[in-house]
Amino acid sequence: MKNTSRRNFIEKSLQVATAGTALTVMTQSNSEAAVPKALPIFSHHVFFWLKDSKDKKAYDQLLAGLKGLGKIEQIKQAHIGKASINDFDKPVTDASYTFSVLLLFASKEDEEKYLVHPLHKKFIEDHKHLWSKVVVYDSIAL
Template sequence: MSKTNRRKFIGTAAVLAAGTAVAAATPLTAIPTTMENKYPIVHHVFFWLKNPDSKADRDQLVAGLKTLKKIETVRELHVGVVAATEKRDVVDTSWAVSELIFFSDLAGQAVYQTHPIHLAFIKNCSPLWSKVVVYDAVDA
C-alpha cells in the first residue's frame, strides 16, 4: 500500500470512528420521535359511502377531507382509503374513506369541531355518506 493510500485509509477510518463516537454519545431524547406525545389528541373518522362503487363520490369526499388541513389547530392530517392488505377476521374493510387528524390538545380539537371549514365540509359532503364512525383518543 502506498503512503498516499495509507493516509487516505487512516483519514477515512478516523472520520468514521469520530462519527460513530458522536452518534453513540447522542442521548436518545435528542432524536425526534414520530408523533408520539407530539400531538396527543387523535381524531379518527371512518366513512361509508351511500354509493360505495362511485369513484366520483369517493374522490369528492377525499377532496373535502383534505380541506380540513387548513384549520389552524389541525397539526397532522391523513386521508386514506381501504388498503389491499391480507384478509383477516380482525380487519374491517367495510368502510370507504378515513381521516386521521392529530391535535396538540383538547382545546384544538374543540376549535376544529365548530370551525367554519369543518362545518362547510359537513354541509357539502354529508350527502355522500351513509354512515360515519368517530374514534377520539388521547395518549395513555
C-alpha cells in the first residue's frame, strides 16, 4: 500500500465524496489545504403535464424527446423523473405532473445557449402538442 500524507488522504477523500457531481471542485495553493469550492451551477427544472395522462403513446413520445435533449453539449447533468403518487403523501408535495426534468449547467450563459439550441427548439416544436402545462424553475447556486 502506498504511503500517503494526511493532506493527500483528505484530498482524495473529498474527491471521492464529490465524484460524479459537477457541484464542487478542489482548489489548492502552496500555503492552503484543499478546500471545496462551489462552481457557479445554474439549474433549469421543468415540469410537464400531458394533455392526456393515460395516453401511453404520448407518454413514450415525450419521454423519448426529453431523453434526446441530453445530446446538447451545454448540459452538465440531467435527471428525468416522474411523480410517484404512492411516495408523495405530504400535503405540500405536488405530484400532479407527468415528468420532471432537472438540467444542470456550468453557467446561466450555458443555459441561454441551450434554450436556443436547434435540438431544444426541435424538441419544443415536435412535442408541444402533447402537454397541457409546463412550469419552469431556474436557479443559480449560492
